[in-house]
């Protein structure tokens with residue numbers, strides 16, 4: 018089997034060791050062997066990015082547009098094939114994976130256009146004859162560290178704005194799912210970028226990732242992953258005054274009021290909590306239901322959850338794919354046990370499932386009669402596990418929704434304009450959904466949260482400029 022290589026300074030570079038990319042739907046299926054970079058290759062990639070930055074930061078915006086537009090077009094044209102690779106390595110269902118690939122393509126298209134719209138300000142000075150202009154410039158070398166749950170969309174929403182605003186990139190994808198980022202890199206390698214503008218090194222977080230965090234030539238780090246690693250990123254970057262941006266966990270609430278369209282609310286809960294196997298930082302893990310509809314909602318949701326079809330990510334009709342790996346499966350199982358010990362009522366699921374092929378299959382778990390102090394309502398599980406909480410009224414529901422260390426996404430199902438407006442105002446989350454699942458966002462508007470979920474300026478949409486540029490204020494006397 019050939020080994021997929023790292024991409025450094027415009028060349029494909031082999032390594033001494035390889036990472037096996039294993040299909041979670043069938044652990045006998047090896048998606049590929051991917052070169053495992055060490056510290057020295059990471060340093061080579063950083064050196065190349067630093068060198069390329071000297072000219073790329075002044076590059077013509079049409080050249081940037083053309084490169085990003087080319088990448089976006091090819092991703093979109095190959096979304097079925099790339100979606101299959103993504104579903105095979107990560108375990109989300111094929112339609113979900115194709116949707117994620119399409120989103121990655123759209124993001125590159127969006128930021129292609131943004132290169133033509135980089136704006137500044139021109140102001141009068143308080144001093145006679147002087148003008149002031151404020152412009153945005155590239156930050157320099159950007160280190161990008163990504164997680165396994167969105168193997169192409171998250172790299173896309175960091176790489177595209179980085180390049181659009183004139184930065185050079187060294188990206189390290191998650192060890193579990195290097196295939197999609199490798200395929201994206203192969204497309205980028207043909208987009209006409211000068212050598213060193215884009216570099217991709219696969220390998221361990223402690224080695225490749227930590228090298229990116231500690232190197233003074235890396236001017237900014239954009240990270241998505243766990244809270245624990247996020248703290249390391251913060252500590253390393255702040256120690257050397259590098260810019261950083263963190264997207265971490267969520268414990269997202271979905272409120273269901275008694276005036277909600279119950280079928281729509283059930284759809285939002287089912288999708289938000291369990292689709293993509295619950296492995297989304299925007300997943301609706303806490304369903305907060307008004308007392309007068311609590312029994313009806315919980316009973317109906319229970320029936321729907323129990324009926325979800327769990328299976329091979331690539332098989333037709335599969336609604337819920339496998340969990341990504343053994344470690345995540347063990348974590349999910351641990352939380353199911355914790356929920357039971359805490360006295361929550363496990364309505365269904367939680368057990369391991371056998372399918373035709375060996376894989377990390379788990380029945381989606383729904384806990385009722387929970388309270389917000391339980392660990393299953395406070396800690397991010399990151400799997401197909403959701404809880405139902407009872408609230409007596411809107412205010413109590415909102416206070417439960419906000420009573421969390423996280424603040425990424427929050428939703429409400431109601432037909433009352435007054436209640437939804439009140440919720441939009443009172444929610445402490447960065448993204449608020451009305452009659453929609455807490456997960457599933459557009460590609461052209463900001464993404465991010467508050468409290469323990471995020472740090473730094475927002476990702477995506479025009480707001481991404483804040484992170485990927487630095488502002489220069491220039492004074493001139495005519």
Ligand code: ADP
Pocket residue numbers: 162163164165166189190191192220221222223225226227230241242243244245246247249
């Ligand atoms: P999870 O695997 O639960 O998504 P992690 O935070 O462990 O979350 O991983 C997110 C990304 O951070 C991965 O690419 C991982 O390799 C990387 N990473 C892990 N540890 C470190 C570290 N010490 N320094 C830099 N990156 C790291």
